[in-house]
Amino acid sequence: MIRLEHVSVEFAADRTALDDICLSLGKHRFTVLLGPSGAGKSTMLRVANGLVAPTRGTVRNRHGIPIDATRSTLKTHRRDTGMVFQQHHLVGRLSALANVVNGRLGRLGRIHALLPPPQRDRLLALAMLDRVGLLDRAYTPAQQLSGGEQQRVGIARALAQEPSLILADEPVASLDPATAAQILTLIDTLTRHDGIRAVVSLHQVELATRFADWIVGLNQGRIVFEGPTSKLDPAVLDRIYQGSTPEREQALGRAAQ
């Protein structure tokens, strides 16, 4: 679990991405972050992972230790929280397997990057590719895989870190609806059977209601809703998407269906 205590992130004097956030992430099995564009979803995930330092406030790891306490605390924290991004961040010319092995580097230490991966890490990476249903594509260069397959490699790479929590920033934004549902089903399975918790930012309310057991709604860097998915009614959606006409209409339209 990650605890954000009075966390603010200001990119400039007039650009507050997060405003005094107090929140525990990873307390629930499958949390979805909702909010209009610019609400602060990506910043929240990045600050939780230690990729962005808060301007004010403290981020604590699952032992209650501030993640910036020492370099090793930050390193351990990043290893414990697997990040999955919209754009996969894979190395296109490398095989799916090599990309997943790269996920082990945090565990192995940098000097190992210069050497062939130990057999054990290759085996673990193969097991993770199997876990996401891509064992038969292990030796295919990442750039020859479809968007959905690349995202599954991205998830396998995060899993290779053996994290307790996965933070996924719009992991299905560039995928067609069927593939998007497939990727979220995979994350759902991991949370049910592998003891991993997930915090996922999404733009699609219907996917949030289908997969999440807990919702955090952000608007202009503030939490405007937090609660179980069953409480996500039109009034709450109105609050989350206020000020963003197209997203609000879309969210309310979907909720009404």
Ligand SMILES: Nc1ncnc2c1ncn2[C@@H]1O[C@H](COP(=O)(O)OP(=O)(O)OP(=O)(O)O)[C@@H](O)[C@H]1O
């Ligand atoms: N590196 C940065 N430098 C300056 N401003 C930034 C930076 N990253 C984010 N911001 C600003 O912080 C605010 C929150 O951005 P963030 O990317 O967290 O929103 P988001 O909810 O993820 O939006 P989207 O749904 O479009 O991805 C926005 O106003 C954005 O312009």
Ligand SMILES: [Mg+2]
């Ligand atoms: Mg974002």
